[in-house]
Amino acid sequence: MESELIFCKSKVFVHPTKSAIDNVAGFLIISKETGKPKQDSTLAWLPERALTSEQSQWFYDAELDLEKVKRKAPSILSSTRSSCQFSLKLSGLYSIEFRLPSPNGWWYGSVVFHSRSFYEDNTLPVLFFHDDICASTELKRKELNKSFDPFASSGEVYWGGVDLRNNIRELVDLQRTLVDSSVWLVNASLDDLRNFSPQKLIKDRDSSKGSYSDDLNGAVWNTWESAKWGVMSRIADATSKTGSYMGQLIRRHPLVKIAERNSDNPYVKKLLANPRVQEVQDDFDSARVYLAKWGLGVKQEAENYQRNHKETDIYRKLLTSELGIDGENDVKFTDEELNRALERNYSLTRQKWDSFFDVQGRLMLTVQEVKDHIFHGGIKDMGLRREVWMFLFGVYFWDSSADERLQLDQTLREAYEKGYKERWVTREAHADVKEEEYWHDQVFRIDKDVKRNDRHIDIYQYNTSDGKKGTSTTAESGDSGGFDEGSNNWVLENPHLIALRNILVSYNCHNSDLGYVQGMCDLLSPIYYVVRDEALSFWCFVNFMERMERNFLRDQSGIRDQMVTLSELCQLMLPKLSEHLNKCDSSNLFFCFRMLLVWFKREFEFQDVCSIWECFLTDFYSSQFQLFFMLAILQKNADPIIQNLDQFDQVLKYFNDMHGTMDWEDLMTRAELLFVRFAKLMNITSREASETLKSSQGMTSSSGVGIHENAGDENSAEDYGENLPTNSKYLKLLLSKNVVIQKEAPRQEDSVK
Structure with missing residues (x-):
């Protein structure tokens, strides 16, 4: 089977003894077989002495210009496979230690691979990066020196192991542990990550030292910032209480008491109806709301500071106190329950997501484990979100294969185009006048909501044929292609808004009993923004409305x-x-x-x-x-x-x-x-x-x-x-995970819409 070379680093040595004369130079490479998932890429170390001069030169060239030699990769990799000192799948790794080189050159940087098999751990040698004689590392250092930046993108001093780590991170999920900053976990489970979590470290440290004061990364906290937010929180509390106290004082004023005691008196009513009096009262109410919001805002910034600066114990105590779960007359939480709620640090990345599936694209984890990742870590970016949402909205089945999902895409597109969209695109006027009026009213409502939908979002902002800023022939607001909020007489040109309209009108055909209700466009907008496919967005919306329909029932x-x-x-x-x-x-x-x-x-x-x-x-x-x-x-x-x-x-x-x-x-x-x-x-x-x-x-x-x-x-x-x-x-x-479904009753002629 053909393979593609992904990474190559020369002058990576094995030190079998303490004597430098016994050191063995080699190439550290990563390759991937065609058609295999990225996490099944192979990591291998090839000793130079096992290669011919032609093969060695090929790897040297590949190290400096990988694209230039890619066409020869299949033949050279197959011919050198027998020369491997060791090789294993990236998915077979449990962790990697990246040991930094000495700043003064006394020792080389090295990596230690720990496989998921204990037996293999005993056979994998420590690899040392002789950066002083490695061509690609020297070249990268010269580039960094020209920019007066000796650091890699991670902020640490650059060495050869950084290139290896960056390449592996593109292929599998690699997470740095807090127990030891040199140890990185490969495709770690949530249990693994939680075992190395800040909360667990704090708990373990507290049990041995009785102190929470140290920074997890060894840094010194900015005590002024911490103290400042503590003081501001107390000021916010005092201000809130002062606002309440001032309200009581105002209401004790004799004139206020007279007004309250004589609220039924027509003269008092006339006085209270005076615009100036109402304005004063409105100002007072607004001031109270402002004070409440200001106090809350300061406290929230204090909490954000504590979380962002890893002051997890302070935040933990704050939550347990505010939520009333720390008292003597209340239920207690286990450390695991608290830690799980506080750990929202491990976002679902593309590498992590891909590691969930086998070669056929079938899920290898339980659905609950995947949902645990999503619920507690979130999804890293919009590109990945599109794929995950297809599962969350029930369009893709959790036990489906990649081929089955491709076939399902095609089937769903045909069902949307032929089954629903074509039905109204080719629709003829209904013989029943009232039914025809109802239909046009539905379309009018959809048009109206679509035209004012999320206008601050990039793809919906401009009413142009490509959805980008430019000149529109129909937009009311001139050459910006923007929208006139006060008018509903312009024609849709923005392709994304047109897609929203198409989906909502098609859904009206799909669920004619419910029809269109204001707010549905709000629900569809994020779905389409993420999926960016009209047909698949329609099916996501259909499934979403299964659970959300009860929000829009006529009888509420x-x-x-x-x-x-x-x-x-x-x-x-x-x-x-x-x-x-x-x-x-x-x-x-x-x-x-x-x-x-x-x-x-x-x-x-x-x-x-x-x-x-x-x-x-x-x-x-x-x-x-x-x-x-x-x-x-x-x-x-x-x-x-x-x-x-x-x-x-x-x-x-x-x-x-x-x-x-x-x-x-x-x-x-x-x-x-x-x-x-x-x-x-x-x-x-x-x-x-x-x-x-x-x-x-x-x-x-x-x-x-x-x-x-x-x-x-x-x-x-x-x-x-x-x-x-x-x-x-x-x-x-509320204790059930089964979705609550309530359907609209069949629409009657006199149904209120």
């Missing part, structure tokens, strides 16, 4: 069920906030409606929305995890709301102004911890209910002791209050 029963669930969840998990919102006439959580309707599409930046959605789509903990994300937003904002806001309009304004102000990663961590706490609490309640039933029937547990005696740190659900909705059918449903 689906979204109402979610609001009821969220209200009960807030009452159970955030009782103080729930009580305060009730006093603000906001217990129905109406201000959360838009966020849940389109999955926070309008509250976060576009890239963040993609990251949030893919976490939800894993159904890793619950098929309704969006409610715990919403609960995390409520929890995060609880103190500013309680301390500053006491009116429905204030709360509504506060949440309506949230776009671009929230940290989605922090909220996802909080949401995960809130779910784990919720699941533990529901488990306690279930056990206590079972025990009560047994007692009422004269039965005892098999151990002969009551549930309270066995509960340990997990105290009674009664500690949370007497009237909590723990038996609610809505809350119990």
Whole structure:
């Protein structure tokens, strides 16, 4: 089978003895057989003495100009295969040690390969990079010296091992460990990564030293920055409390008291209706909202600083304190549960994703393991996201092969073009006048929403034939190709907006009972942006709407069920906030409606929305995890709301102004911890209910002791209050990973649209 040479480095030595005269020079190469996946590339070391002079010269040439000699690669590699001192697949490596050379030249840099087979570990020699006589390394050093930059892209001093590492990173997932910065894991599992995690290191270090103060990488923290944010957090707290205190003082003013006592008096009503009086009141309300948001913003920046600077213990304690999971009367978390929620460091890369599949393109991991990667690490870039989303949206089956997915692509494209798009493109006017009016109204609504869709996003911004900035013949705003927000009379030219329109009209044919409802374009926009294929985006959207249709039902029963669930969840998990919102006439959580309707599409930046959605789509903990994300937003904002806001309009304004102000990663961590706490609490309640039933029937547990005696740190659900909705059918449903599906009833002539 033909092979392609990917990497070559000369003057890589084996030192069999302490005597330099025994050193053996060789070539370190990486090659890949045609048609094989990248992770199955072969790493080999060839001793120079086993090669002919012609073969050696070929490798020297390849080292300096790989493209120039690629045509000869198959023949030369096959002829030298028997000369290999050792060779193994990259996928067969467990870890690689990159030992830096001495700055003063006393020793060479070296690499140590650890295979997944213990037996092979005993046979793999340590390889030393003699950079002083290696042509490619010397050439690279000269280039770096010309630019006055002796460092490689990683920031470390350049040596030959850097080239090897950079090439391997293009082929497999390579992750640096925190236990030893010289050790890199190859295609590490999440368990491997978690074993080398910052939280585990801190825990281990604490158990031996009783201190969290050292930096994981040995750097000295900028104590001024840390102290500054600590002070700012305290100022924010004080300001929030001051705002609440000032509100109380204002309401104690005699004139205010008179107005409140005589609110039914027509003269007082007339006074309060005066525009100037209302303006003062509005300014006061705005100031309260501003104070609440400012205080929250400062605290959030403090948390960001702590996370970004690896002050994981401070952030950990902050979360456990704010989430109420550190008290004596609450459930306890295991270190593993806390660590897992805090570890969002290992993004899914192309190399890691490819390592999940075998030669036929079939998944080698369990689906839950893959979803664990996605939920806790996210997806590295948009190119990879396109492929992963095809699985998350259910277009590709998790057990399919690469060939089956190619065939499925073709089948789905034909089904879209012939089955749905052609149906309306060639549509003739309906004989029923009312039905024809309904159809045109649907198309008008779609056009209207598409034309104002995500205009700040690059591919949707300009109404030109190529979607790029230029002159449009129909755009209202002149030669920029931009859009006139106040007009809906221009013709779509942007190919991406046209694709959105085509998909939504086709979906109208697919699900004529539901039709088009405002907000659907919000859901489709990120899908098309990522997939960039009209037909495949259509099928992603169809599958997405299976779970999202309940948000758009005519009787609003689906979204109402979610609001009821969220209200009960807030009452159970955030009782103080729930009580305060009730006093603000906001217990129905109406201000959360838009966020849940389109999955926070309008509250976060576009890239963040993609990251949030893919976490939800894993159904890793619950098929309704969006409610715990919403609960995390409520929890995060609880103190500013309680301390500053006491009116429905204030709360509504506060949440309506949230776009671009929230940290989605922090909220996802909080949401995960809130779910784990919720699941533990529901488990306690279930056990206590079972025990009560047994007692009422004269039965005892098999151990002969009551549930309270066995509960340990997990105290009674009664500690949370007497009237909590723990038996609610809505809350119990949150523990399920099965997607909740509610379909629209058949459309009638008098259906309200």
